[in-house]
Amino acid sequence: MRHLLSTAELSRDESILLLDTAAQMAATQSRQIKKLPTLRGRTVVNLFFEDSTRTRISFETAAKRLSADVINFSAKGSSVSKGESLKDTALTLHAMGADAVVVRHWASGAPYQLAHAGWLDAAVLNAGDGTHMHPTQALLDAFTIRRHLGGPDGGLRGGGTDDGVGADLAGLKVAIVGDVLHSRVARANVRLLHTLGAEVTLVSPPTLLPVGVETWPCRTSYDLDATLADRQPDAVMMLRVQRERMSGGAGGFFPSPLEYTRYYGLDARRLALLPEHAIVMHPGPMNRGLEISAEAADSERAVIVEQVANGVAVRMAALYLLLSGEEQPPAAPPVTQPGTQPGTVEGTPR
Amino acid sequence: MSTTYVLRGARPLGGEPADVVLADGVIAEIAAPGTAAVPAGAVEIEAAGHVLLPGLVDLHTHLREPGREDAETVASGTRAAAVGGFTAVHAMANTSPVADTAGVVEQVWRLGTQAGWADVHPVGAVTVGLDGERLAELGAMADSAARVRVFSDDGKCVHDPILMRRALEYVKAFDGVVAQHAQEPRLTEGAQMNEGVVSAEVGLAGWPAVAEEAIIARDVLLAEHVGSRLHVCHLSTAGSVEIVRWAKSRGIDVTAEVTPHHLILTDELARTYDPTYKVNPPLRTAKDVEAVREGLADGTIDIVATDHAPHTREDKDCEWGAAAFGMTGLETALSVVQQTMVDTGRLDWADVARVLSTTPARIGRIDDTQGRPVAAGEPANLALVDPSATRVVDGAAQATTSGNTPFRGHELPGRVVATFLRGRATVLDGAPTGSADAAAGGAR
Numbered sequence: 148m149r150h151l152l153s154t155a156e157l158s159r160d161e162s163i164l165l166l167d168t169a170a171q172m173a174a175t176q177s178r179q180i181k182k183l184p185t186l187r188g189r190t191v192v193n194l195f196f197e198d199s200t201r202t203r204i205s206f207e208t209a210a211k212r213l214s215a216d217v218i219n220f221s222a223k224g225s226s227v228s229k230g231e232s233l234k235d236t237a238l239t240l241h242a243m244g245a246d247a248v249v250v251r252h253w254a255s256g257a258p259y260q261l262a263h264a265g266w267l268d269a270a271v272l273n274a275g276d277g278t279h280m281h282p283t284q285a286l287l288d289a290f291t292i293r294r295h296l297g298g299p300d301g302g303l304r305g306g307g308t309d310d311g312v313g314a315d316l317a318g319l320k321v322a323i324v325g326d327v328l329h330s331r332v333a334r335a336n337v338r339l340l341h342t343l344g345a346e347v348t349l350v351s352p353p354t355l356l357p358v359g360v361e362t363w364p365c366r367t368s369y370d371l372d373a374t375l376a377d378r379q380p381d382a383v384m385m386l387r388v389q390r391e392r393m394s395g396g397a398g399g400f401f402p403s404p405l406e407y408t409r410y411y412g413l414d415a416r417r418l419a420l421l422p423e424h425a426i427v428m429h430p431g432p433m434n435r436g437l438e439i440s441a442e443a444a445d446s447e448r449a450v451i452v453e454q455v456a457n458g459v460a461v462r463m464a465a466l467y468l469l470l471s472g473e474e475q476p477p478a479a480p481p482v483t484q485p486g487t488q489p490g491t492v493e494g495t496p497r
Numbered sequence: 498m499s500t501t502y503v504l505r506g507a508r509p510l511g512g513e514p515a516d517v518v519l520a521d522g523v524i525a526e527i528a529a530p531g532t533a534a535v536p537a538g539a540v541e542i543e544a545a546g547h548v549l550l551p552g553l554v555d556l557h558t559h560l561r562e563p564g565r566e567d568a569e570t571v572a573s574g575t576r577a578a579a580v581g582g583f584t585a586v587h588a589m590a591n592t593s594p595v596a597d598t599a600g601v602v603e604q605v606w607r608l609g610t611q612a613g614w615a616d617v618h619p620v621g622a623v624t625v626g627l628d629g630e631r632l633a634e635l636g637a638m639a640d641s642a643a644r645v646r647v648f649s650d651d652g653k654c655v656h657d658p659i660l661m662r663r664a665l666e667y668v669k670a671f672d673g674v675v676a677q678h679a680q681e682p683r684l685t686e687g688a689q690m691n692e693g694v695v696s697a698e699v700g701l702a703g704w705p706a707v708a709e710e711a712i713i714a715r716d717v718l719l720a721e722h723v724g725s726r727l728h729v730c731h732l733s734t735a736g737s738v739e740i741v742r743w744a745k746s747r748g749i750d751v752t753a754e755v756t757p758h759h760l761i762l763t764d765e766l767a768r769t770y771d772p773t774y775k776v777n778p779p780l781r782t783a784k785d786v787e788a789v790r791e792g793l794a795d796g797t798i799d800i801v802a803t804d805h806a807p808h809t810r811e812d813k814d815c816e817w818g819a820a821a822f823g824m825t826g827l828e829t830a831l832s833v834v835q836q837t838m839v840d841t842g843r844l845d846w847a848d849v850a851r852v853l854s855t856t857p858a859r860i861g862r863i864d865d866t867q868g869r870p871v872a873a874g875e876p877a878n879l880a881l882v883d884p885s886a887t888r889v890v891d892g893a894a895q896a897t898t899s900g901n902t903p904f905r906g907h908e909l910p911g912r913v914v915a916t917f918l919r920g921r922a923t924v925l926d927g928a929p930t931g932s933a934d935a936a937a938g939g940a941r
Contacts (some may be wrong), residue, residue: 155698232811232814232815233815233816234814234815252816253818254816254817254818254819255699255700255701255770255817255818256699256700256701256770256816256817256818257770257816259770260770260771260816260817276700277700277701277818278700278701278702279699279700279701280700331700334698334700357696357697357703358692358693358696358697358703358705359692359693359694359695359696359697359698359703360697362694362697362698363697363698490762490763490764490765490766490768490769490774490780491761491762491763491907492761492762492763492783492786492787492837
């Protein structure tokens with residue numbers, strides 16, 4: 148791996164390597180001295196074009212626990228409106244000798260441009276781009292699911308003690324519920340969980356499922372009750388609902404918060420529909436009372452706080468694998484359409 | 498005294514070889530090879546195998562002047578046009594200030610005349626400032642020295658139905674036409690690319706086909722109701738082709754254009770996040786590409802127009818979401834039409850002359866001087882094309898000021914060898930002559 152941009156680019160083996168490495172990292176984090184010398188002398192830049200205190204401090208903690216030097220670079224605003232362009236920022240970081248750039252950006256694809264435009268040669272970790280991808284979130288979610296439910300003995304819930312190391316998620320059923328249209332968490336999870344063998348069902352009001360979702364490797368449903376009762380998912384992942392999605396204007400995706408909660412909120416009644424071993428997840432921050440009730444969020448099935456802890460371990464694993472691995476040639480260009488010119492349509496004689 | 502040219506063995510509209518003599522601004526003679534009477538001092542051009550077309554006419558060009566001379570000027574844009582084989586362009590109105598008064602359209606027209614690379618016909622804005630609220634002084638622009646006949650808010654849609662109705666009616670007084678940029682604004686708020694499989698994956702806000710088709714459907718019905726003619730800019734979806742086909746079958750006076758890029762490129766390119774491929778309307782799917790080719794082949798789509806949209810590097814060297822919409826096209830249009838339509842057997846060269854010269858000239862009501870037959874006595878507005886040549890597109894080497902060609906690195910067939918504007922060579926050996934500046938009485 149040269150960069151970590153999208154879970155769609157991760158093979159099954161790479162995904163499992165990341166999770167297994169995260170398990171090793173997690174094991175070190177119960178020690179009194181948590182710091183490892185692994186990345187001493189390396190520089191990690193947290194480049195945040197969008198506020199996200201949680202993700203930033205998670206990456207910062209991960210890098211510091213690996214002894215890397217960490218620089219936080221808050222670069223709000225777009226290249227057009229004000230401030231420095233993405234390109235100039237990248238050239239600046241290159242000149243300063245950054246070894247890894249963790250980038251959070253409001254624009255889908257910005258980390259991709261940083262990795263491929265030739266502006267800098269650091270490893271790029273996508274910490275969330277627009278409505279596209281959030282690979283470390285998906286990895287920490289998969290890690291959490293595997294720890295509780297994975298492996299031959301069924302993980303912690305099955306009485307196992309090995310955290311599911313070495314295993315994938317074959318056969319596990321995961322429901323992802325909420326605003327899929329605008330969710331980089333959902334996109335990242337659908338790809339990764341599929342790669343690891345899990346069966347994903349997206350549950351969402353029709354207005355919040357993207358046109359084109361039919362090609363994704365998952366099921367879709369408009370009915371949360373039916374999904375919980377009939378699919379009996381092993382894990383339920385609730386997505387955060389942005390309050391601005393419900394207003395008028397370009398919003399208006401659902402009539403009211405009350406109606407959303409009525410049909411798509413996870414509450415005690417719906418919790419009772421789940422199998423005994425099922426876990427409840429949320430990427431945070433939660434809107435208690437909207438997509439998840441306090442009873443569900445605080446129930447013993449909820450692993451939401453543990454997800455945060457696992458986030459540090461997963462990000463340590465990603466930084467470690469990207470920065471300590473052997474130099475590898477850059478990944479092949481992304482365009483996959485057959486033909487002499489990508490994205491062009493060949494001549495079709497009559 | 499103007500230079501006399503003899504084109505040896507050229508094939509008018511791809512037909513039988515002939516010697517074509519250009520003198521005093523007109524086609525003096527078309528004779529069997531070797532039989533033309535060549536005056537002393539004539540310049541002979543070896544044109545065996547080359548196709549001779551009427552000078553191309555672009556109904557949809559952004560020259561950016563006044564206002565964004567850093568992206569393109571009337572002089573640089575029309576030089577690029579000449580290199581692409583064009584002898585006339587229609588300059589879109591979304592300049593700064595907007596071309597919504599007689600003063601601005603006359604300024605653009607005058608700049609074109611001074612530059613001398615191609616005839617510049619300004620397009621007038623339909624509404625003041627392109628704001629979609631009240632009609633600009635269309636009559637004043639029509640009566641100006643620029644003689645405006647095409648009106649468009651291109652870049653924005655005249656979405657208010659009553660305003661569109663009034664515009665369609667009003668321009669009948671001077672035989673004008675409204676060229677609609679069909680984009681329902683509410684359905685495309687924040688939209689970045691075609692809505693479909695690719696947008697769902699790459700997480701860029703979707704631009705549904707229905708946002709284009711709904712406006713076209715409404716407009717053809719309005720045009721029918723008030724008995725006006727309507728021109729549809731840069732149609733891009735299979736559904737739009739169907740609607741125009743239906744409208745024509747009903748006898749509605751509608752014409753439609755497709756851009757070269759919508760004839761060949763698809764939304765798969767958005768996977769690169771390279772803003773070079775960000776354009777309005779967006780690149781669509783392979784199914785849509787096939788539909789617009791079919792529509793162009795069967796005459797549903799009347800013309801190819803470039804929507805040449807130069808942008809500075811800083812407006813493209815950024816995040817996709819922050820980048821400007823548009824791509825250049827004047828210097829690659831003919832090659833793309835050759836590759837997608839001629840080399841595939843769907844159009845012949847006479848058809849190319851129709852879709853890239855004769856019909857756009859007629860829609861723009863400049864067919865008294867442009868888009869004429871290749872015949873003795875006609876104005877010598879001509880493009881000489883070597884269809885057997887190939888070239889690899891190099892954005893930096895193009896005549897346009899801007900580098901946002903989507904065909905950078907592509908090998909394209911065909912090469913414009915020479916372009917003549919009223920008998921004067923604006924391009925020879927594939928390069929701008931430089932004589933245009935001299936002819937105009939000084940460089941700009």
